Amino acid sequence: MSDTPEKTNIVNYKFHNIDTNKCKICEGFFCEDACFRGIYKVINKESEPKSTVVEDREDHCVKCHICTTACKLRALTID
Ligand code: SF4
Numbered sequence: 001m002s003d004t005p006e007k008t009n010i011v012n013y014k015f016h017n018i019d020t021n022k023c024k025i026c027e028g029f030f031c032e033d034a035c036f037r038g039i040y041k042v043i044n045k046e047s048e049p050k051s052t053v054v055e056d057r058e059d060h061c062v063k064c065h066i067c068t069t070a071c072k073l074r075a076l077t078i079d
């Protein structure tokens with residue numbers, strides 16, 4: 001098993017998938033602002049940022065893909 005810096009660490013929700021390894025170097029937190037449905041919450045912004053899906057909001061997603069475009073690190077995918 002390799003342990004390179006490019007290693008992914010995908011956190012899977014119902015249909016949102018977040019590579020939280022990429023979030024660690026994020027500075028803009030664009031996912032949070034981009035989603036007009038308030039589906040993302042970035043935690044640990046001051047130390048090790050990590051985007052999370054607000055559990056009871058996930059079903060509000062309309063799959064518009066504004067978030068996947070807004071995340072310049074391409075950490076987000078939606079099934
Ligand atoms: S999902 Fe993208 S924009 Fe959001 S914190 Fe992670 S890297 Fe940053």
Ligand code: SF4
Pocket residue numbers: 034035036037038039060061062063064065066067068078
């Ligand atoms: S696809 Fe649209 S509604 Fe769904 S999480 Fe992304 S920005 Fe929000």
